[in-house]
Amino acid sequence: MxxxxxxxxxxxxxxxxxxxxxxxxxxxxxxxxxxxxxxxxxxxxxxxxxxxxxxxxxxxxxxxxxxxxxxxxxxxxxxxxxxxxxxxxxxxxxxxxxxxxxxxxxxxxxxxxxxxxxxxxxxxxxxxxxxxxxxxxxxxxxxxxxxxxxxxxxxxxxxxxxxxMVEAQVAGVMFTANPVTGRRREAVIDASPGLGEAVVSGAVNPDRFRVFDGEILERHAGDKLLAIRSLPGGGTERVETSHDGLCLTDDEVRRLAALGARVEDHYGAPQDTEWAIDRDGTLWLTQSRPITTLYPLPERPRPGLRVYFSVNVVQGVMGPLTPMGQSVFRVISAGGAGLAGHAPADPLDGAPFLTASGERIWLDLTTVVRSRPGRAILPRMLTLGEARAVNIMEGLFEDPRLTLAHTSLRPFLRGLGRFARRVRVPARVLTALTRPAKAVADTVRLGEELDRRLRVPATATPAQRLDHAERVLAGTFPLIISIMPTAITGYALFALASKLSGVPVNEMSDVLRSVPHNPTTEMDLELWDLATRVEPAPFKERTVAELVRLYQEGGLPPVAQREITAFLDKYGHRGVAEIDVGVPRWSEEPAHILGVLANYLRMDGAADLAPDALFARGAREARTAIARVASRARGRGRWRAAVVRFGLGRTRRYAGLRELPKFYLVKTIAAVRHSLLAVGEHLVGLGVLDSAADVFFLDLRETRAALGGGDLRELVAGRRAAHEQERRRRHVPRVLLSDGTEPEALAQPAADGALTGTAASAGTVTGIARVVLDPIGAHLEPGEILVCPSTDPGWTPLFLTAGGLVMEMGGAMSHGAVVAREYGIPAVVGVPHAIDRISSGQEITVNGAAGTVTIPS
Structure with missing residues (x-):
């Protein structure tokens, strides 16, 4: 060299x-x-x-x-x-x-x-x-x-x-894409007299310009009170300056933007550049590097401006999905699209509205945003599951590039009709209204039918396992979505009771406390009950790693060994980030569950504060709440009181079913994972892969092709490295436009620093905050307020000891909100930048009815 x-x-x-x-x-x-x-x-x-x-x-x-x-x-x-x-x-x-x-x-x-x-x-x-x-x-x-x-x-x-050195008259930095909003091809230029070091080091408030397609969108004059200049014979000096007006002409701004476009075109990616203009007016480029903070654009953009909505954010999984996890979602989406008559020719391609970006899954909602029925329905749906996105979407309705293009109701009604027929919506709603026991029993039978479908003979060949995986993934969504008409009937009656009684919905949240038939809360309570029966000594004395080793060797005390095995037989298909088939389940890696058990067994407190006692108290308070709402309704008419009691009774019976489709979906994904690991073992034997788990860094097509042999180890290693890089990404947009813009970034935060979100579970609590980014190994003292980006059911065992909940993501009907209500802990969700603005150890107050989080100054 x-x-x-x-x-x-x-x-x-x-x-x-x-x-x-x-x-x-x-x-x-x-x-x-x-x-x-x-x-x-x-x-x-x-x-x-x-x-x-x-x-x-x-x-x-x-x-x-x-x-x-x-x-x-x-x-x-x-x-x-x-x-x-x-x-x-x-x-x-x-x-x-x-x-x-x-x-x-x-x-x-x-x-x-x-x-x-x-x-x-x-x-x-x-x-x-x-x-x-x-x-x-x-x-x-x-x-x-x-x-x-x-x-x-x-x-x-x-x-x-x-x-x-360039003897710079003016210098600075230029991004060829807006680093704040993400908009591609919008040049952002910071400029100041003298050497560019003043701008790069942050020593000066520079002039700022924004340019798009040759048009200067912004000219903002900084004070430019300091310049760094070269000294004769070497070195630099800092000079106080007074520079009125702008230090670049419009022509220079446009020349800079054009240079930035040339650099970006050369590299094929947005660039962060440094530049200087010398005393002769010559423009120099002194550095260029990639802008590493931009979220990558979807891989299959269609013509025109597109609107993408993050599936990961909604599901509480901020990290990337493995390639196989993305492939599984495509097949599931194909089954869902088929219900409305839009199935793709090949299920492996996924639904046309599904795409991937940053190894995460996105829904293309452009058609919805540009249609009249979509604009009516979408905000109402988001209010329930992802409330922070409502204002974003409503703002997009005003974007002239996204004007109404689909004004006819016919396509929507045709698709809705197909969906209703295939899921038998009218019959299921009628059953939910008139025969509640049968309605609940039907959901159990669906689970039994799913278990039957998921069975794979031990003698199945790798190709047969892949056939089975594709078949059950495509068929699972139509099966489990048939639960939703029953659950939605319950929530519709909840809204009707509010209307008949005059009691606002947000004042009726106690009705939803401790509802039955919720598999997530049933799981959490069974885990708590398990903690009351096992021998406590090893859990108080051993590290989690030691507990895992003892359990896997069969060395825990007899009751603990038997009871934990029974729990994992029932719930071992679950896990953190469980929607990704590439993520190990609790049955494979029980560290999280054993750590939660250890936390429970270290708790000291009164019996009436135990989660099972709190759950029973919640059920009593729910009955009281129903009586209160019915009493208010009676003041408007006796028949109203009867309807309200009937409706809220059905609401409580069916509300917990809202979590059941996810439970069954994860069971399906876990079964597919088991089959894919067997296929992976076969590929290891062929010399295609190094380990069985490497199969999750292929997609379903590649896995089938690999049965013919070859060597994919280098491909897998590259994908693993890319996956690890994506895991370190700190920010994932909830809504993304195809030009790179993050609409939420355009909104200004509240000037007073108030933390506001969506009211999710009534009550007020003041306590010590505990910021948790990953539930595995997390320790939460009783009464501490859990502050986290988002949650999926794998997080919820932590809720049993939490005094309150604050989430950056989610809406009133998101997983975390539902479980928080059932446990009776105050919760506020959809709080922007909560994990950045709250620190562990701070005392905060959570008002779950008002949707506010207060940090004492």
């Missing part, structure tokens, strides 16, 4: 030799873009100086910096620096910039993690600046950043860019 390379010798494929910054500058130079000339000292020079450096143990960062600052620069390296610097001219002012191999990557920019030195003049000064760049690879911030992105310190090397 050469020690020094001119920019003209570098391309994007030389990351290991020159680092991210230099690779980009070389690529831009070779593309004919206006980059100031320069060269790079390659990672080979760093390797020579860093020999013998240990990259582990305590005090790593400080030890590494000291080594690199004190170790002698090899003479051959020093000579190469002096020679390459001299080739630029006599004592040319240069910028000396770090260029790490883990930098300017598609998933992590590492912006500002290593050092840059400006206006360096003279060969000896360049040598010293190079040495300081090497040391900056080991600043505390750079070490922490690599650790947070899962990058091994030992794998990182540093090259150093030496580039001619």
């Amino acid at each position: 050469k020690t020094a390379l001119d920019f003209t010798e570098i391309d994007a494929g030389m990351l290991a030799e020159v680092g991210g910054k230099a690779a980009n500058l070389g690529e831009l130079t070779r593309a004919g873009l206006p980059v100031p000339p320069g060269w790079v000292l390659t990672t080979e020079a760093y390797r020579q100086v860093a020999q013998g450096l240990e990259t582990g143990g305590e005090g790593l960062a400080e030890r590494a910096r000291r080594h690199l600052l004190q170790a002698p620069v090899p003479e051959a390296v020093r000579e190469e620096i002096v020679k390459s610097y001299a080739a630029l001219g006599d004592d040319v002012p240069v910028a000396v910039r770090s260029s790490a191999t883990a930098e300017d990557l598609p998933f992590a920019s590492f912006a500002g993690q290593q050092d840059t030195f400006l206006n360096v003049v003279g060969a000896q000064a360049v040598v010293e600046a190079v040495r300081r760049c090497w040391a900056s690879l080991w600043t505390d911030r750079a070490v922490a950043y690599r650790e947070s992105n899962g990058i091994d310190h030992a794998s990182v090397r540093l090259a150093v860019v030496v580039q001619e």
Whole structure:
């Protein structure tokens, strides 16, 4: 490897030799873009100086910096620096910039993690600046950043860019997509007089411009009270300035935007660039790297502006789905689309309204948003399950690009009619009204029918297992959705009771306390009951890892071993993020359940605060609430009281069924997972995969093709790496437009900092907040208020000890809200940025009736 390379010798494929910054500058130079000339000292020079450096143990960062600052620069390296610097001219002012191999990557920019030195003049000064760049690879911030992105310190090397300085009249940064709203091709430019370091470092309030398709959308003048300028002979100075007006003309703004478009077109992805305009008005590009924070666009965009809604957010699964998990959802969606007469030709393609982005599943709601019935129905549906999205969608109704295009009711009514006939909606509603015992029994029979369908003979071949998986996935949705007419009848009667009595719906939430037939709350209460029967000693004394080992070896005390096995036989198909077939179930990895049991057994408290006692109290309070609402109705007419009692009785009988379709769906996914693991074992035997679980990083088509042999290990390794990168994504939009815009980002937060959301479970509680991002291994003291991004049923065992609930996602009928009501804990859901604005240990007040969360100042 050469020690020094001119920019003209570098391309994007030389990351290991020159680092991210230099690779980009070389690529831009070779593309004919206006980059100031320069060269790079390659990672080979760093390797020579860093020999013998240990990259582990305590005090790593400080030890590494000291080594690199004190170790002698090899003479051959020093000579190469002096020679390459001299080739630029006599004592040319240069910028000396770090260029790490883990930098300017598609998933992590590492912006500002290593050092840059400006206006360096003279060969000896360049040598010293190079040495300081090497040391900056080991600043505390750079070490922490690599650790947070899962990058091994030992794998990182540093090259150093030496580039001619631009005597900048104006400089700054430009994003070729809006980094706040996500809108693609909207250039956002920050500019200030002097060197761009003032803008990059945040030392100045710059002018801001936004440009789209040649039109300047925004011109905002910053105060620009500071400029950084080069000093004669080397170094820089900070100068106080007073600059009225804007520092760029409209022509310069448009030229910059056009340059940004050229750079983005070259890379095929939005870029974060740095630029400068010299005293002659020449425009220079000094850096470009990918914008790593933008959410990726859907993989199959259709013509025109499209509106996508996140299935993951609704289901409380913020992380990505495995490739097989996405494939499973496609087949399930095909079965659902068939109910309305829109089944795809091949179920493996999925419903036409389903797409993927960022390894998550999205619904294309464009047709719904642009239709008259859709605009009437969609906000009402979202109010129940994802209330924060209501205002977003209603705002989109006003977007001139999304005007009404489907005004006829006929297509909607035809689809609704097909759905109603195939699910037998009228007959099921009639049964729910007149024969409640039969209505509930029918849902049990559906479960028995599902169990029958899910059985696979032990002698089934891998191909037969795949046939069975595709068949049950396509048929499960039509089967389990037939439960919903009964559940919806209950909620419709709830609304009718509100109308007849004059009692607002939000004042009737006690009616929904402790409802029967909810498989999630039944599961949680059985787990609590189990905790009262097992031998407590090992759970109080052992770590969760030790408990798992004992259980899997059959070494727990007899009652605990037997009872936990029985619980997992019934509920072991569940788990956290259970909608993803690629995620292990509790039966496979019981650590979460054993950890929850340990928490329960460490609790001390009065018997009347036990969850089963609270559940029984909730049922009594529900009966009292029904009597209160009926009494209010009686004041408006005796017949109204009778109808209200009848209606709310049916509501309580059927409300818990709302969770049953999800329960049955997860059971189906778990059965398919079991079959796919058997197929994976077969592929391991063929040498196609390394482990059975690797099958979840293929889709169903690829898995069937793999039965013919081949080697997919490299493909799987790449997908695993991409999946892990997506798991680190901190933000997932709930609504996304096909131009990249996140409509929610356009809304301004409340000025007073108030936390408001959707009232989900009445009551007020003040307690200590516990922010939990992952329920596995989480510990919640009794009475603490659980603050989390979202929940699926795998979270709900934590609810039994929670004093209250705050969720960023969800609506009044989301899983977390339903369970919170049944346990009688105050809950507010759909609270924007709750996990960022609340910290563990803070005392907060949750008002579940008003939908507010108060943080004392």
